[in-house]
Amino acid sequence: MIARLDSRAADFTARLAALAPAGEADGPAVQARVGEILAAVEARGDAAVLEYTARFDDLAVDSMAALEVPAERLQVALEGLPAAQRDALAVAAARIRDYHERQLGESWQYTDELGNVLGQQVTSLGRVGVYVPGGKASYPSSVLMNALPAHVAGVEDITMVVPAPGGELSELVLAAAGLAGVSRVYTIGGAQAVAALAYGTETVAAVDKIVGPGNAYVAEAKRQVFGRVGIDMVAGPSEILIICDGGTDPAWIAMDLFSQAEHDENAQALLLSPDAAFLDAVAAAIEELLPQQERREIIAASLARRGALVLTADLDDAVRLSNRIAPEHLELSVADPEALLPSISAAGAIFMGRYSAEALGDYCAGPNHVLPTAGSARFFSPLGVYDFQKRSSIINVSRAGARVLGDVASTLARGESLTAHARSAEYRRDAAPEH
Incomplete structure (x- = not known):
């Protein structure tokens, strides 16, 4: 039933390697199909999302409005849970929030010996998309783990997508979304949901980053849209x-x-x-x-x-x-x-x-x-608050800094044959005499 290995055996390395995950036999087919779906959603927006939702999730509706879960529905789901489940969700959410609050990065600055002010400004992402597996599956923990760090980071707009095959939705998942500060929920899934979040449609606003687990199609869609948007990882x-x-x-x-x-x-x-x-x-x-x-x-x-x-x-x-x-x-x-x-x-x-x-x-x-x-x-590292924050460098050069650093930059730029770079630095250097 389960292999027995000895790390000192001559064949150990080979036997361990044999336990590595096998490559996807249908990898190229998945890649091609996902590419088609992404292109369709990018070109036709809501119409393509509605078509794929009807085809793959057996959920045929006339408009995207019918696929959006009203905000009050999240609170109804939370209040309707059995007390034990509601309390367990609340305890888990509080613990996850407390841990991630300790990860918050802060902006910082310092002044060097030339009077230059250097530093880093930390800001949150503007809009994040959270993918959650749906249908009969119930993964409220995925909602909490993906949405709460974004909320702690200061993300003001968190869009959650969750497939609802045949219109079936988990009350636990909706309740967790309400607890985690999710801004809106759409009952769409698969590669079409990733495409909607990445490219935007007439209804779904494009996000800056997509996080959350999914099947092979979701993982491949995240891989293909990376660069257009950020992703957490391909798990x-x-x-x-x-x-x-x-x-x-x-x-x-x-x-x-x-x-x-x-x-x-x-x-x-x-x-x-x-x-x-x-x-x-x-x-x-x-x-x-x-x-x-x-x-x-x-x-x-x-x-x-x-x-x-x-x-x-x-x-x-x-x-x-x-x-x-x-x-x-x-x-x-x-x-x-x-x-x-x-x-x-x-x-x-x-x-x-x-x-x-x-x-x-x-x-x-x-x-x-x-x-x-x-x-x-x-x-790679675990998902955290830092995944929902951006860091911008701060460079405020003094007159003395322009003179000294301008000379250094000019020398290096001319060594790279980038003379426009050199002259840009020299203008400031020459305009900042020593006395």
């Missing part, structure tokens, strides 16, 4: 890597592996441990607990396709391997996680200690659950 299948010293309940670890494997058949769940007997115990727990899971077929396929229990030489070996993989979620389920933390160089989110289940991070711990996947934690 791959979910991942969890657990480093355990053997001291955690094997059932806990098995369930943590399941928590990511149940997302889809391409998700990856890895356990690294220097304790062979513990790996045996986790394998037994997997066998025992899997039949009880509602999504057992998906979990089984994920574990068989991309999962592994890996015997390592020691914990340091496990850390080295983890840094090489750069997982989306990393659990340090060990007696002293703080001792390992300084050695961790690539992970989207790091869960410290035996009680830090990754699932808590998905919903309510506070940090963002939008994380880099497929090894991109080597160079």
Whole structure:
């Protein structure tokens, strides 16, 4: 059911590589189809969005107005939730907001020895689009994690798009939108929703950045509109890597592996441990607990396709391997996680200690659950307030600065044969005599 690997085996590298996500067999077809949809929406606006919504979501309406959810509907959804759900959403929203408020960047300036004032001005994006999977799926956590950082950053216009196949909408998703400060909601999805946000239509205003998860068509659409607008990232299948010293309940670890494997058949769940007997115990727990899971077929396929229990030489070996993989979620389920933390160089989110289940991070711990996947934690970071802020450099040159820096710039510009640059600097230099 799940591969057993040994990091010291001669074939380890090859076997680990075999667990990498397979390329999309229909990649070129998806790219071409998405390109057609984007071009149609850019050219025909609302009309194309309405056509694709009727075709793909079985939701035929006469105007875009029928696809906009009234603002008061969000509050009705929130008030109509069972008290336990409403309270849980409120707690999660408060924790996420509190964490992200600590990320707010501030403008700054300083004056150098020549009297030049240099600095950075931080401002929020003007308009953001949030994509949320819809229909029978219910992902209120995605709404909170994507919209709240934008709201904290100061974004005043947050447009949410969520598909509603056959007109079906999740009350939890609408309630979360109301809690997260979403400005408006449209029941459109797929590549056509991304196109509407990127290019704008007669009804949907173009945004500065698009964030949020989606299927292969949504991911490809975000990839193709990048440059016209900003995007958060192109995310791959979910991942969890657990480093355990053997001291955690094997059932806990098995369930943590399941928590990511149940997302889809391409998700990856890895356990690294220097304790062979513990790996045996986790394998037994997997066998025992899997039949009880509602999504057992998906979990089984994920574990068989991309999962592994890996015997390592020691914990340091496990850390080295983890840094090489750069997982989306990393659990340090060990007696002293703080001792390992300084050695961790690539992970989207790091869960410290035996009680830090990754699932808590998905919903309510506070940090963002939008994380880099497929090894991109080597160079990407979690979604945060900083993704919804822009930084502009401030340069206010004094007379003394114009004289000294003008000479430096002139010399370098002439070295690059950019004489207009040089003369532009020289004009100021020559107009600012030393005395």
